Amino acid sequence: MTLDYDERYFHGNPQNSFHKAVNIPDVIVYPRSQDDVQKIIKTCNKFKIPIVPYGGATSIEGHTLAPYGGVCIDLSLMKKIKALHVRDMDVVVEPGIGWIELNEYLKPYGLFFPLDPGPGATIGGMCATRCSGSLAVRYGTMRENVINLQVVLGNGDVIKTGSRARKSAAGYDLARLMIGSEGTLGVITEVTLRLQKLPQHSVVAMCNFKTIKDAADVAIATMLSGIQVSRVELLDEVQMKAINVANGKNLPEVPTLMFEFIGTEAYAREQTQLVQKIVSEHNGSDFTFVEDPDAKMELWKIRKEALWACFAMAPGFEAMTTDVCVPLSRLAECISKSKQLLDASTLLCTVIAHAGDGNFHALVLFDPSDEDQRQEAERLNHFIVHTALSMEGTCTGEHGVGTGKMKYLEQELGIGSLRTMKRIKSALDPNNIMNPGKLIPPHVCI
Numbered sequence: 053m054t055l056d057y058d059e060r061y062f063h064g065n066p067q068n069s070f071h072k073a074v075n076i077p078d079v080i081v082y083p084r085s086q087d088d089v090q091k092i093i094k095t096c097n098k099f100k101i102p103i104v105p106y107g108g109a110t111s112i113e114g115h116t117l118a119p120y121g122g123v124c125i126d127l128s129l130m131k132k133i134k135a136l137h138v139r140d141m142d143v144v145v146e147p148g149i150g151w152i153e154l155n156e157y158l159k160p161y162g163l164f165f166p167l168d169p170g171p172g173a174t175i176g177g178m179c180a181t182r183c184s185g186s187l188a189v190r191y192g193t194m195r196e197n198v199i200n201l202q203v204v205l206g207n208g209d210v211i212k213t214g215s216r217a218r219k220s221a222a223g224y225d226l227a228r229l230m231i232g233s234e235g236t237l238g239v240i241t242e243v244t245l246r247l248q249k250l251p252q253h254s255v256v257a258m259c260n261f262k263t264i265k266d267a268a269d270v271a272i273a274t275m276l277s278g279i280q281v282s283r284v285e286l287l288d289e290v291q292m293k294a295i296n297v298a299n300g301k302n303l304p305e306v307p308t309l310m311f312e313f314i315g316t317e318a319y320a321r322e323q324t325q326l327v328q329k330i331v332s333e334h335n336g337s338d339f340t341f342v343e344d345p346d347a348k349m350e351l352w353k354i355r356k357e358a359l360w361a362c363f364a365m366a367p368g369f370e371a372m373t374t375d376v377c378v379p380l381s382r383l384a385e386c387i388s389k390s391k392q393l394l395d396a397s398t399l400l401c402t403v404i405a406h407a408g409d410g411n412f413h414a415l416v417l418f419d420p421s422d423e424d425q426r427q428e429a430e431r432l433n434h435f436i437v438h439t440a441l442s443m444e445g446t447c448t449g450e451h452g453v454g455t456g457k458m459k460y461l462e463q464e465l466g467i468g469s470l471r472t473m474k475r476i477k478s479a480l481d482p483n484n485i486m487n488p489g490k491l492i493p494p495h496v497c498i
Contacts, residue, residue, distance in 0.1 A: 053081045063106060063124045064117065068170075070372040070429070071114035071456050077104060077124035084129050086202065086210065086241040093239065093485075094208035096123055100483045105235040107177030108150060110170045112373050113454030115181065115234055119489045125239060127176055133157055134242070141247045142199055142216060147176025147240050154245075163247045166191035169450070171356065176240045181452035182232030186355070189275075189408030190282040190314075191248060193450070194231055201227050202242035206481030216244055229476070234452055235487035237480045251314035254282070255324045256348045257341035259331045260306045264288055264391050264403065267307040268384035270334045271407030274311075275380060277330065279323050283312035284408035285355055288391065291362070291402040291415075295354050298361035304338065309407070310355060312348075358404055362415050366400055369417040372429035376440035377411040377449030386443055387412055390436045399428055411449035458493045470496045 054060075055078075064076030083089045096103050102122030109116055118124060131148035138161050145154065151173055155164050168185040169178060177183075179201065184193035191197065200214040213227035214220055230237060261267040264286070271284045286309055287295075293305045309331075313323040328339045342348055354361075359371060378386045387403060394401035394414060405412035416432050418425035437447045437460050447453075447460035462470060474496045477484070 053079055055079055060124075063109075063126065066109050066111065066114065066116050068110055068112055068373070069114050069117070069454075069456075070112070070370065071117060071454070073117055075117075075119050075121050077118040078121045080106075080124045080126055082126050082129050086204065089125065089127075089130075089204050089239050089241050090208050090210060092123065092125060093204050093206065096485055097207055097483055100485060102488050103235075103239070103485050104487055105176070105180065105239045107147065107174040107180070108172045110173045111177060111181055111454065112375075112451040113448070113456035115177075115452060115454040115487070115490060117455060117489075119455075122485075127174070127239075130176075130241070131174075136161070137216075138163065140216065141249070142244055143247055144242065144244045145175055146242060147179070148174055150174050151178065158247065159250070162250050164250050165197070165245055166248050167194060167197060168356075170359075175243050175245070179231050179240050179243055180234050182450070183452075184406070184409075184411075184450040186283045186285055186406055188411075188450075189284055189406065190280065195228055197246045198227055198231055198243060199246055200244040201230050201240055203230050203238040203240050205238040206483065206486045210241075211238075218246075232452070234454065234491050236477060236491050237486060239486075251282075253317040253320050253343075254312055254314045254348065255320045255341050255343055256351050257311040257313070257324055257327065257339065258351070259309050259328075259336045259339040260304050261309070261334075261336055262306065263335075263388075264307040265384050265388045266335045267309050268387050268405070268407060270309060270331055270336060271405075272380055272383060273330050273334065274327055275408055277326065279326055280313075280315075281311055281323070281327075281408060282314045283310065284406070285310040286387075286403070286405040286407040286412070287355070287358070288403040290400070291358055291404055294361040294365045294402060295358070298357070298364035299354060301354070309336075310351065312352075355404075358402070359415060362400070362402055362417055366417045368419070369400075370420045372416040372418065372433060373413060373451070374416075374433045374436055375411060375413045375449050375451045376436055376445055376447060377409070378440050378443045378445030380410045382443040382445065383407060383410045383412070386439055386445065389439050390414065393435050394432060397428060397432060399425060399432070401432065406449075409449075410445070453491045455490055458491065461493060467496070471498060474498050
């Protein structure tokens with residue numbers, strides 16, 4: 053444990069969050085086992101001390117802020133791989149291991165864990181925020197890829213949410229309750245994950261469009277065709293310019309789609325040709341594809357580092373990053389409507405989408421010393437969220453609620469759902485010590 057101010061300040065001010073800290077933790081603790089976590093939580097519960105669980109700190113919406121001070125439980129030392137069952141295609145891990153580290157371990161066994169959020173994300177945090185990533189269009193979100201959890205609740209009780217069986221109809225689905233609970237119900241101490249076989253072959257394709265609507269329409273048409281893509285990523289012209297600036301590339305600065313197809317060599321190529329035909333029918337151009345491993349890795353590296361590429365265009369600026377998700381049929385309309393406002397703004401704004409499942413992100417860069425620019429970023433965020441909600445969408449597809457998206461939950465879910473969440477929270481955490489001030493809006497009463 054530490055009381056060092058710099059360490060407490062670092063933990064209380066998440067680097068990727070637009071939301072500002074009003075306080076910092078009073079103490080940081082580094083448990084090494086579930087038993088340590090249990091003792092910490094029992095002590096905090098006895099004295100009613102707030103707890104903030106802390107993983108890779110890559111979350112966007114202020115999940116690790118400590119508005120009431122208290123104890124920050126940093127799980128970075130709990131990173132063991134406890135058991136790998138190759139024949140069952142599952143693995144049991146502690147929450148502090150990163151998804152990139154895990155996949156490096158699994159590679160020699162011909163297996164991988166398919167979710168790919170931001171670099172640095174840990175498995176515990178990925179569960180807590182119900183994350184997904186670019187591969188969710190094929191493999192689903194964290195919800196579909198967790199078999200079992202062990203969790204320490206707010207009173208110190210340890211529960212397991214299931215067995216290692218691939219399916220079960222036994223009792224309430226507690227794993228799904230904990231996934232996406234953002235540390236408000238307990239601290240995840242062990243995770244059993246469903247694994248996938250490494251693809252035999254893959255093809256990565258890119259194509260360009262005159263308008264972002266044309267690009268979104270192709271993503272929708274591809275999904276409706278039944279083609280089993282593993283990734284469909286959309287980048288607008290501003291994002292492509294940022295990539296060129298940051299990486300010294302000379303890519304066309306127009307709306308761009310990136311696809312990945314996996315399977316046997318013949319199957320992946322067949323899927324590529326089918327999508328090329330769809331692209332040609334929707335005003336697409338410059339359809340190219342690569343099969344060389346290094347070339348594929350380079351293309352996805354560009355996509356993964358999109359946020360940092362934007363900072364190269366505006367050094368010293370901060371980013372307001374938001375995400376929404378809409379039914380697939382409304383994606384082109386939602387992106388087009390949002391893009392009109394973003395393009396009209398004086399701020400530098402980019403759009404990136406996991407277009408295969410209707411999820412898109414907007415990055416708005418602003419000068420942190422200019423309050424007018426900060427308010428403009430907030431205005432753009434509000435517009436995008438309300439546009440998505442008006443189309444039967446959600447205020448967040450994968451970033452989670454934290455403190456930033458609480459204000460939209462009543463419009464999206466209704467007060468009845470929020471009261472039900474509050475009742476669950478009160479039952480499992482009666483002293484409200486588990487990540488207080490997050491997820492459930494403060495005005496909600498039982």
